[in-house]
Amino acid sequence: MIYETEETREYRHHLSRWVDERLKPRAEELDNSGEFSIELFREIGELGYLGTMYSEEAGGSGLKKPYTCFTILCEELARASVGFAAGVCMQGSTSTHTLHAWGDEEVKTNFFLPALKGEKIGAFAITEPNAGSDAASLKTKAQKTEGGWLLNGTKVFTTNGTVADFLTVVATTDPALKAKGLELFLVDKTSPGFSVGRKLDKFSVHCSDTAELIFENVFVPDNRRLNNGSGSSFLNAYQALTVDRIFTAALAIGVGRAAYDASLQYIQDRKQFGQPVGKFQAVQFRQVEMLAKLEAARLYTYHAANLADQSKDITREAALAKIIAAENCNEVCHMAMLNYGGWGLMNEFPVQRFLRDSYFPMVGGGTGDIMRMIVARQIGL
Ligand SMILES: Cc1cc2nc3c(=O)[nH]c(=O)nc-3n(C[C@H](O)[C@H](O)[C@H](O)COP(=O)(O)OP(=O)(O)OC[C@H]3O[C@@H](n4cnc5c(N)ncnc54)[C@H](O)[C@@H]3O)c2cc1C
Structure with a gap:
């Protein structure tokens, strides 16, 4: 490769x-x-x-x-x-x-x-019940106090939320400043006032821990405000999330590969009309289409990772990698389901899990629409 x-x-x-x-x-x-x-x-x-x-x-x-x-x-x-x-x-x-x-x-x-x-175990909490794509409108408030900050608010969809020992929380020091008022705070889970609201039940990625978190006057010492005195740290949060898009693309490729491999095996084993279904051109073409989508996703994602290894700006490439990999691999998983016929819908085969899980990379780390907004800005629109 x-x-x-x-x-x-x-x-x-x-x-x-x-x-x-x-x-x-x-x-x-x-x-x-x-x-x-x-x-x-x-x-x-x-x-x-x-x-x-x-x-x-x-x-x-x-x-x-x-x-x-x-x-x-x-x-x-x-x-x-x-x-x-x-x-x-x-x-x-x-x-x-x-x-x-x-x-x-x-x-x-x-x-x-x-x-x-x-x-x-760590977690990163930016999303709130009323602030997802529009992260800059989040409401979790950080108020200055003697020797540190007091956090108040609610986060949602936090991966590792119930099992985390620490969390990086994005909060606003002044909501009127929108993105410029956002800062990162490191919260120890043992801090008084921190609690897990509930563990969220999901259609996809069941064994990933996803939680709602509550912060009620949670004290964070000054040194755990993660900006090293460089002013607003929204840029910090943004940098951390940019590279993550490549890794989310890689999650899509992993599940796309699993679906492709399972489907290739299945269509060679499953016989109808006296021959393996993989001998029918419609099924063959679907399998080849899956490979084309998967290979395109892999090539582009590793291209973006390679640029990151060279310390190049990857804002555009990371967003494109996520669009290409997440959407291609969701289609790959969908086509694998078709190749399995009725057995694809049965829980004893993993293709239904692959399809369910392939929806996560389409949303985690920002939706496809938001990735398109980022790329549009990058190409001067
Ligand atoms: C399983 C899972 C794990 C997650 N883990 C984390 C985590 O660890 N930490 C964390 O902070 N967050 C996490 N998230 C949250 C994730 O980043 C958000 O779900 C995502 O950013 C979208 O926000 P939203 O769900 O509020 O959708 P919304 O922002 O409400 O979007 C709804 C729809 O509107 C579209 N839309 C919104 N704004 C625009 C626009 N300006 N232009 C065009 N279309 C638009 C969206 O694309 C979408 O189709 C997780 C989510 C999931 C599902």
């Missing part, structure tokens, strides 16, 4: 074995129970995968192509379980990125380093 190096090949090879031996056999059970597996999460941490994005000096893996490798991590985990992959993806990128980039020594020692080892 293009953009691969010996390092990325080895990374994929070792990880892939863990996925086949540890995650894939449990994917269906996790989907049925709806539990995020902390046991498997700790294993991923012990194996060092949560440090993929960071240098050795920072306590991470010190890889030459960290963005490409993290894209591989998201893809490989998602080919077994998008739900589990979503929690790991959140930990290894957004929720640790903000601490690494803008946390002081105390933050790094108590939260960032344990998070890289899988000892602590």
Whole structure:
């Protein structure tokens, strides 16, 4: 595959074995129970995968192509379980990125380093019941007080929300300032006033933990305001979310691959009219269409990751990768369902899970409409 190096090949090879031996056999059970597996999460941490994005000096893996490798991590985990992959993806990128980039020594020692080892779980909470795509209108308020800040508000759809040990919360210091008033605050889950409102029940990615969170006069010390004195940190939040789009695209590719592989096997095994259904041109063409969509998604997403590894601005490419991969792979999963006929609708086959899970990358990290708005701005419209 293009953009691969010996390092990325080895990374994929070792990880892939863990996925086949540890995650894939449990994917269906996790989907049925709806539990995020902390046991498997700790294993991923012990194996060092949560440090993929960071240098050795920072306590991470010190890889030459960290963005490409993290894209591989998201893809490989998602080919077994998008739900589990979503929690790991959140930990290894957004929720640790903000601490690494803008946390002081105390933050790094108590939260960032344990998070890289899988000892602590992190979450990133920006979305609110009445502020999704329009994040700048969020209402969670941060009010200055002696030695820190008091947070009040409600967050929703927070991945890892009920299991998180810490959360990066986006709050406004002045709603009239809209985006310019937004800041990032690191909240320890043991802080008085913090509580989980409810765990949300979902159609898709069952085993990803998704929660509503409540903040009532939650005190955050000054040093856990993640802006290093650089003024408004909305830009910080935005940077963290930009690269995440590539990883969400990788989740789509993982589940698209799983659907493609399952379908290819099925149409060779399933016989009708005295021959495998894969001998019928309509079915063959559908399978080839799936491959075309999948390959386009993979090529573009790894292209974007490769640019990120070169420290290039990827605002446009990350949004395009998410559009291409999320939408192509949702179609791939849909076509896999068609190739399975009636058995596709039965829970004993995983294609229905693949299709359900393929809706998550279409929304998580921003909808396709919002990705199109970002690209439109990038091309001068
Ligand atoms: C499983 C899951 C996990 C998530 N995890 C997290 C998380 O960890 N942390 C977090 O903060 N958030 C998380 N989210 C939230 C996610 O980022 C939002 O759902 C997403 O940004 C869309 O917001 P919304 O759901 O409020 O939709 P809305 O913003 O209400 O959008 C509704 C519709 O209107 C369209 N729309 C809105 N504005 C425009 C516009 N200007 N132009 C054109 N169309 C528009 C949208 O595309 C969509 O079709 C998660 C969501 C899901 C489903």
